[in-house]
Amino acid sequence: xxxxxxxxxxxxxVLGVALAVLPFVSFSAWVTLTVAGLAMGMMxxxxxxxxxxxxxxxxxxxxxxxxxxxxGAYVAMLVLGPLxxxxxxxxxxxxxxxxxxxxxxxxxxxxxxxxxxxxAIVRPVYGQHLRQILVTLGGAIVVEQLLAVAFGPDxxxxxxxxxxxxxxxxxxxxxxxxxxxAVVLGLSVFAAMFLVLDRTRVGLLIRAGVENxxxxxxxxxxxRRLFVxxxxxxxxxxxxxxxxxGMYREMLTISMGADVLxxxxxxxxxxxxGSVGGCFIGALLTALVANYAGFLAPKLALASNILVMVLVLxxxxxGLYAVAKR
Amino acid sequence: xxxVRALLSEDIPRSRVLVALxxxxxxxxxxxxxxxxGARALNTAATxxxxxxxxxxxDLLLGYTGIVSFAHTMFYGIGAYGVGLALSYMGAxxxxxxxxxxxxxxxxLALALAIGLISLRVRALFFAMITLAVASVFGxxxxxxxxxxxxxxxxxxxxxxxxxxxxxxxxxELLGRAIDGRLLTYYLVFAAAVAVFLVLLRxxxxxxxRVLQAIRENxxxxxxxxxxxVAYRTIANCIAALAATxxxxxxxxxxxxxxxxxxxxxxxxxxILLIVVIGGMGRxxxxxxxxxxxxLAQNYLQAVMGRAAEGLSALPWLARAxxxxxxxxxxxxxxxxxxxxxxxxxxxxxxxxxx
Numbered sequence: 001x002x003x004x005x006x007x008x009x010x011x012x013x014v015l016g017v018a019l020a021v022l023p024f025v026s027f028s029a030w031v032t033l034t035v036a037g038l039a040m041g042m043m044x045x046x047x048x049x050x051x052x053x054x055x056x057x058x059x060x061x062x063x064x065x066x067x068x069x070x071x072g073a074y075v076a077m078l079v080l081g082p083l084x085x086x087x088x089x090x091x092x093x094x095x096x097x098x099x100x101x102x103x104x105x106x107x108x109x110x111x112x113x114x115x116x117x118x119x120a121i122v123r124p125v126y127g128q129h130l131r132q133i134l135v136t137l138g139g140a141i142v143v144e145q146l147l148a149v150a151f152g153p154d155x156x157x158x159x160x161x162x163x164x165x166x167x168x169x170x171x172x173x174x175x176x177x178x179x180x181x182a183v184v185l186g187l188s189v190f191a192a193m194f195l196v197l198d199r200t201r202v203g204l205l206i207r208a209g210v211e212n213x214x215x216x217x218x219x220x221x222x223x224r225r226l227f228v229x230x231x232x233x234x235x236x237x238x239x240x241x242x243x244x245x246g247m248y249r250e251m252l253t254i255s256m257g258a259d260v261l262x263x264x265x266x267x268x269x270x271x272x273x274g275s276v277g278g279c280f281i282g283a284l285l286t287a288l289v290a291n292y293a294g295f296l297a298p299k300l301a302l303a304s305n306i307l308v309m310v311l312v313l314x315x316x317x318x319g320l321y322a323v324a325k326r
Numbered sequence: 327x328x329x330v331r332a333l334l335s336e337d338i339p340r341s342r343v344l345v346a347l348x349x350x351x352x353x354x355x356x357x358x359x360x361x362x363x364g365a366r367a368l369n370t371a372a373t374x375x376x377x378x379x380x381x382x383x384x385d386l387l388l389g390y391t392g393i394v395s396f397a398h399t400m401f402y403g404i405g406a407y408g409v410g411l412a413l414s415y416m417g418a419x420x421x422x423x424x425x426x427x428x429x430x431x432x433x434x435l436a437l438a439l440a441i442g443l444i445s446l447r448v449r450a451l452f453f454a455m456i457t458l459a460v461a462s463v464f465g466x467x468x469x470x471x472x473x474x475x476x477x478x479x480x481x482x483x484x485x486x487x488x489x490x491x492x493x494x495x496x497x498x499e500l501l502g503r504a505i506d507g508r509l510l511t512y513y514l515v516f517a518a519a520v521a522v523f524l525v526l527l528r529x530x531x532x533x534x535x536r537v538l539q540a541i542r543e544n545x546x547x548x549x550x551x552x553x554x555x556v557a558y559r560t561i562a563n564c565i566a567a568l569a570a571t572x573x574x575x576x577x578x579x580x581x582x583x584x585x586x587x588x589x590x591x592x593x594x595x596x597x598i599l600l601i602v603v604i605g606g607m608g609r610x611x612x613x614x615x616x617x618x619x620x621x622l623a624q625n626y627l628q629a630v631m632g633r634a635a636e637g638l639s640a641l642p643w644l645a646r647a648x649x650x651x652x653x654x655x656x657x658x659x660x661x662x663x664x665x666x667x668x669x670x671x672x673x674x675x676x677x678x679x680x681x
Contacts, residue, residue, distance in 0.1 A: 061451045124666060131665050133394045133454050134603065138662040141596065145655030149647045258592070262462045265455040273452075302470055306463050313444070 010281045010320040014288065021292045028173045033291045039179035041287030042186020043248065047241030048264040048271075048279050049193060050234020056210035056274025056323055058227045060122055063133055064140035065238055065264065066257030071113050072106040072239025073246035073256060074147055077158050079105045087161040095161035099243075106243045107236035113143070114235025118228055140258065148254045156252045164247075182244055189237070190280055197276065206230060210274050210323060266305045270312045272319025281320055285312075333524055335531040339611055341676045348611060351618045355516055359509055360501045366625070372512055374621045375519035376577045381601040382526045382613045383569030388599075389608030390530050391562045392542030396595055397441065397457035400464045401567040403590040404430045404437075405574025407468065407475060410584035414483035423486060427575045431568055438567035442560035465590045480585020485511070489579065515576045522569055527610050529565060538562055539608070593654070597624075600657055603664045606671025615672050628653055 018037075022030050051065045079102040080087055086098035121139040125131040164181055167174040197203035209216045209223050217223045238257075245260060246252050253259075267286055271278025289308050294301035312320065331338065339345045351374075354361070358371035384398050408430025409423055416422035437460075445456040469478050485507075487493055493507035503509065529535055540548040541555050549555050578584050588594075597620065605616025628650040635648040647655060668675060 061455070063454075121662070129451055130388075130392055130394060131669070133451070134599065134665045135662055137596075137599070138658050138665065141654055141658035142662065145652055145658060149643065149652060149655065152646075153651060262459050266459050269452070269455060299470075302466050303463050306459060309459070310444070 007321070010278070010285075014281060014284050017285065017288055017292075021296070024296060028171075029295065031173045032175060033295055034288065035175045035179050035183065037288035037291035038284065039176075039182040039186075039248075039287075040291065041284035042182050042189075043241055043244045044260070044263055044267055044287060045186055045280050045283035046189050046244065047238050047260060048267045048283060049189075049276055050230075050237040051264060052268040052271060052274055052276060052279045053206070053210075053230050054227075054234050055268070057206060057213070057223075057230055059127070060132060060227075060231075061129075061136075062117075062122065063136040063261070064117060064121065064143065065234075066259075066261030067140040067143040068110045068114060068117075068235045068238035069242035069245065069257035069260060070144060070147060070252075070254065071257075072110045072242030073158075073252050074151060074242075075109040075239070076102040076106040076243035076246065077156065077252055080159055084159060087159050090162045092163045095163040099161060099164075099247075103240055103243050106239040110239025110242070111232045111236040114232045114238075115228070117143075117235070118231045122231075144254050144258065151254075153254060158246050158250055158252055160247055160250055178248060182248065185244065189240070193276060202226075202229075263305060266309050270309055270319055272316075272321040272323055274323035275319065275321040278319055278321035282312075335524075335528045337527060337531045337610070341673075341678070344611060344615075344673060344676045347615055347676075351614055354618075359512055360503050363502065368508075368512060370621060370625045372515050372580045373625075374617055375515050376573050376580065377597075377601065377617045377621055378614055379519050379522045379526075379573040379576070380570055381598050381605070381617050382523050382610055383566040383573070384598050385602045385605075385607065385610060385613050386526060386530060386538075386562055386569075387566045388602055389606075389612075390535060390542060391538045391559060392545075393446070393559060393563070394454040395457045395563070395566070396454060397437075397461040397464075398566070398570050398598055399590055399592070399594045400457075400461040401434045401438065401570035402574040402577070402594065403464070403468065403584075403586075404434050405571035405576075406578040406584045406589040407574075408433070408571070409575040409578040410481055410483055411475065413485065413578075414481050418484035418486050420486050423575075423579070427572075430571050430575065434567045434571040435564055438564045439560065442563040443556075446556055446559045446563065461595075462592075465586060465592075468590055469586045476585065478586060480583055480588070482583050485579055485582055489514070511580060515580055518572070518576055522572055523610075523614075526565075526569060530610060534558070534561075542608070596654070596657070596661075600661050600664075603661060604671055606673035606675075607669070609671065609673040612671045612673035619672075624653070 018034055021033075025033065047065075047069055051062060055061050080098060083098040083101065086094040089095065117139060121135055122132070125135050160178065164178045167176050168180065195203075197207055205216060205221055205226055209221075209226060213223055242257065245256065249256070263286065267282040268279055270282035270286065271280070286305050286308050290301055290304045293304040300307075316322065339348060355371055355375060359368055362368070362371070380398070380402055384395075387393050387395050387398070405427070409426040412422040412426025412429070416425070441453075441457060441460060445453045468475050472478070475481070484490070488507055489511045490507040495505045495510070499505070530538070537548065537553050537558050540551070540553070541558055545555050548558075574589060577589065581588065601616040601620045602613060603616075604620065605612030605614070631648050631653065632650045635645045635650070638645040638648060646652065664671065
């Protein structure tokens with residue numbers, strides 16, 4: 001959960017990686033790459049944060065999490081389609097309100113899908129890891145295929161709002177606007193999560209539940225109910241991530257969630273399963289390394305996530321911020 | 327009878343229906359080239375042989391040891407690519423087949439050992455995630471390093487002279503079938519599949535296999551009894567990987583082609599999972615029945631679905647759901663239902679109270 005204040009080594013590592021690359025590339029390229037990495041990291045963080053909390057709280061690893069990402073992206077597209085007049089307008093306010101509406105719809109829809117998924121798929125196999133993996137995977141396949149039935153199997157284009165297109169240019173440095181948008185949004189999600197977890201009573205219970213669930217239950221709190229709420233919130237975040245990810249690629253495919261799930265898993269392993277802070281740092285680390293590697297050594301970039309994971313696990317075998325009970 | 331018992335490692339099917347089904351599958355596969363005409367039927371039979379090996383080795387992990395791996399297609403792919411690339415670069419000789427197979431077995435063993443040692447000490451979940459990550463990276467590498475692997479298109483290659491369809495051993499036909507290299511390839515695949523299956527059956531019924539099942543039931547207790555669970559799990563992982571590699575090599579010989587779609591895609595992985603779950607986890611015979619049913623359904627039921635979809639054009643939603651491309655929808659539903667309601671699969675059902 002929240003890292004002890006003294007343990008800033010992982011954060012320094014991210015900074016160190018970013019600075020270590022600086023001598024090898026021009027400054028303008030470095031800025032572009034770093035912003036791209038940060039944007040990618042934020043999107044992955046938004047998708048991964050719910051998964052790591054769900055795992056930390058109830059020991060449930062949901063292989064269907066990727067399906068929520070896809071559902072979110074498709075629902076957002078359903079909303080953005082009719083709002084073409086808003087997204088096409090060349091001014092910020094209608095653009096952003098269209099995106100906000102789409103995000104709201106995506107989060108609502110994935111929250112509801114998450115609730116149904118928890119009821120139908122996760123609950124009956126509670127505490128049985130093997131069947132849990134199989135059933136959540138099967139559930140994800142069914143959800144994906146239902147999307148294919150509803151929308152057709154072919155990739156679909158998503159309109160990117162006008163105001164988020166193009167780049168901000170300063171001297172010879174160019175940064176895509178959409179990436180800045182993703183960074184800002186990701187930081188606000190992280191800040192909001194931090195505030196909820198650190199400053200509210202619910203957050204206190206969640207953190208306590210991750211550390212020691214039976215004790216929280218013994219104190220009279222219904223940890224199951226808490227879990228369902230966290231599961232829904234996590235699904236909603238995955239939906240938001242799906243919107244961002246879909247607009248970033250400007251293309252939706254049925255398998256987009258399953259594709260990104262691998263990265264999400266690597267990130268939550270690196271972060272220390274159950275730790276939101278670790279998940280944040282892990283997402284930034286993998287995304288930055290992937291971007292730098294893609295520029296400096298394209299062939300290496302294909303395996304960069306795995307390499308980062310292996311190196312991190314050699315350094316800290318339980319992940320960057322190991323959760324106490326594991 | 328004693329010979330049969332010895333071959334089956336004293337693990338007799340214990341159900342009359344099951345015996346009948348197993349004999350039917352075995353006989354069907356043994357006479358397939360003569361009994362069912364046509365390239366498609368033979369292709370289906372060869373696929374069943376290869377998938378029995380592939381799924382049986384997966385059952386060693388999932389059903390007997392209780393660990394979920396998503397890297398099984400990776401090992402399958404290593405076997406297929408090993409033989410395929412060796413044949414296309416070194417020429418169509420037996421030497422290429424064997425060196426390709428040997429190389430891929432060594433690579434698989436090393437990878438399985440590395441993955442096992444890194445992640446099997448932790449927990450089932452961790453292993454599942456790490457194997458998924460490694461397998462997906464391997465899949466990306468195979469399609470990206472296109473100069474070497476042929477990329478998305480894969481590679482076609484020639485097999486050794488003896489195995490080519492153009493090679494006739496005798497003039498004329500026997501029971502309406504030319505005695506050619508294709509026939510020899512089929513029986514090579516069939517014999518190898520039977521042999522590997524019997525070896526796997528022997529392994530799960532050995533004292534080693536009993537320890538694996540003890541670990542599945544309660545790893546803490548197995549550890550307390552003095553078994554080094556990490557070592558056992560790792561060895562099981564390595565054996566399964568080697569068998570999957572062998573299956574991949576057989577598939578490459580049969581198809582004379584390797585490509586990421588046929589041997590590395592996640593669909594193959596879900597197929598294996600489905601076969602093992604439908605047949606019955608932790609029951610080697612279940613794999614045989616499951617594979618036969620699944621591959622037959624995959625090859626013939628999809629056509630039925632297509633026709634049903636056309637007939638239902640009045641109900642567009644249902645028609646789209648029944649489209650052959652939505653095959654996975656029904657498989658996914660079946661899969662979830664099986665995990666919930668028939669965790670012991672077909673074989674568990676057939677054995678009924680005896681289990």
